[in-house]
Amino acid sequence: MNTFERLSVAFMDEEHEEFVDQLNSIEVLLNGEATDDEVDAALVKLIQHTREHFGHEEEQMAAINFPPYVPHKREHDRVLEGMEAMMARWQDTRDVAWLQGQITNLWKWFEIHLDTMDRVTAHFIARSGNT
Numbered sequence: 001m002n003t004f005e006r007l008s009v010a011f012m013d014e015e016h017e018e019f020v021d022q023l024n025s026i027e028v029l030l031n032g033e034a035t036d037d038e039v040d041a042a043l044v045k046l047i048q049h050t051r052e053h054f055g056h057e058e059e060q061m062a063a064i065n066f067p068p069y070v071p072h073k074r075e076h077d078r079v080l081e082g083m084e085a086m087m088a089r090w091q092d093t094r095d096v097a098w099l100q101g102q103i104t105n106l107w108k109w110f111e112i113h114l115d116t117m118d119r120v121t122a123h124f125i126a127r128s129g130n131t
């Protein structure tokens with residue numbers, strides 16, 4: 001069970017909490033007796049939620065003319081593409097150990113992203129009063 005560090009912007013914390021809950025649920029599914037369909041549904045939900053979560057951050061960054069908008073959005077796009085590729089490969093191979101490794105990588109990515117790009121973004125959003 002992993003958790004996350006809170007920032008100073010409520011909508012970001014709420015969406016990060018949801019992301020963490022979903023990653024935890026996928027790990028539980030992969031460690032248990034879940035069917036492929038259940039794992040597929042959880043991954044679809046995760047990708048959809050992540051797309052919305054990234055979209056909200058991007059809207060806020062655009063609204064306050066946040067200078068590092070472009071690299072932050074580029075990073076979001078790269079991660080979403082990676083998640084789509086993860087889903088496709090999982091559906092091709094049904095390799096649970098490989099997918100578990102991918103989820104571990106997502107945890108590592110999230111921890112670093114939260115501590116760098118999201119932290120700076122939250123600071124700017126909070127200072128703008130646009131929360």
Ligand SMILES: [Fe+2]
Nearest residue numbers: 057113117118
């Ligand atoms: Fe972000």
